[in-house]
Amino acid sequence: MTETQTQRRMTTTTEQKTETEQTDVCPECSGRLVNDAEHGETVCQECGLVVEEDEIDLGPEWRSFDDETNKSRVGAPTTNMMHDKGLSTNIGWQNKDAYGNALSSRQREKMQRLRTWNERFRTRDSKERNLKQALGEIDRMASALGLPETVRETASVIYRRALEDNLLPGRSIEGVATASLYAAARQVGNPRSLDEVERVSRVDRMELTRTYRYLIRELELEIRPADPESYIPRFVSELGLADEVEREARRLIQDAREQGILSGKSPVGLAAAAIYAASLLTNKKVTQSAVGNVADISEVTIRNRYHELLDAQAEA
């Protein structure tokens, strides 16, 4: 591109004061990149390549509505650091008016009342936002895990209780939401393993288990160890196996339970092993690794468990 062309382009754009120069260069043609804040784009001056789109111009509005001198609307850019994006009202603590003069005692009392109310509204508002975000999160994870409505409702009840009891401070909304969902799924007998929950959550396993334990303790939730049987139907259908296999697997678990072999072993592992054993007994064989995959259990564990299950079966 020649000098004159560049010049011409520049003169047409310099009027737009919102446009700012950048030091970056175009990945395509090495031309100069220009940030066009008005359209929310970063474009190349040479070839017109749009590098970034959908940025939001947080600056004052360029257009003026009334007289030509006032070209901004009010307020500072918003920030995500505060729950209300810094848009709420703050009332200063000093008993001075806008000019720094002391207030009369009557005025002081009034200001005190205003502070109290403002604080009340603000915290209520913050709780509501908190809840909204958490419930959205619970909903998202629940659908990702294919959990029914009842689980979501239970989860949101648990979350609300946590919020009411002020269990949130020091913990992330994400974490508590995830733990609530995990607890709810177990409570209603439609459990998901920690692995599965962790996969759809934004928090890591440590935070999840820690928060979960905390919730159980503080809210005194009664949650028994998950029943291996409750995992069986889901895994069976994911493997595309017949109902026959499911029945057989259930029977194996029940027999084992009567012999007291179940305690201490991971319920998911037992379910997986029962399915594998059942597939052998019914001649509908699936591989250990296939079962292991849908259940997130190692083949070794399946081997160990299914031997025990078959032994227990022989005893009975």
Place this chain on the structure above:
DNA sequence: ATGGTTTTTACTGCGTC
């Protein structure tokens, strides 16, 4: 923190298709 239990990882050998 610690120790006991369970699960996982990695590796090896065997039989089959």
Place this chain on the structure above:
DNA sequence: GACGCGGTAAAAACCAT
């Protein structure tokens, strides 16, 4: 030779104390 399976040893994770 790849695959499914069985077994083992050592590491890692989990849990109650």
